[in-house]
Amino acid sequence: PQSSQGLCALLASHKQGCLCVTFLGRFYQSLKDNDVEFTPSSIEKELLKSCKEAKGKENRLCYYIGATSDAATKIINEVSKPMSHHIPVEKICEKLKKKDSQICELKYDKQIDLSTADLRKLRVKELRRILDDWGEVCKGCAEKSDFIRRIHELMPKYAPRAAEARTDL
Structure with missing residues (x-):
């Protein structure tokens, strides 16, 4: 049987993995580093702050979960609630993907090594x-x-x- 962590976790293991896992993983770490209280409301507040600074595809992810001012849907609680219980980001992204399949289609662009690239x-x-x-x-x-x-x-x-x-x- 296929792993329950599915596509996002599989993609996350690759360098150009699922942007959701990387972005939320970094966000979770920043919450811990800044001693943010792990309640849904404080996580939501911090996520809105992080999303304000997000650019490019990370901003698109924020839009999909409803953490931008112009977002059409609000599924931000699908992040804040499980994260307040320290649910792994892979699981959170897997759940988000079920709500909106576009979320796991977001991938980081291949990085160009500027020291060697022609x-x-x-x-x-x-x-x-x-x-x-x-x-x-x-x-x-x-x-x-x-x-x-x-x-x-x-x-x-x-x-x-x-x-x-x-x-x-």
């Missing part, structure tokens, strides 16, 4: 994502070379180790 071989979409991850935009960039130049300019600021490792900067 930027010329990346697609413009991937180059744009690097800048997005840094919270930067490339105003007036039309050509691939414009994006590459902008990444080279900003790499020492956002990825100093990668910048040091590169010989082409």
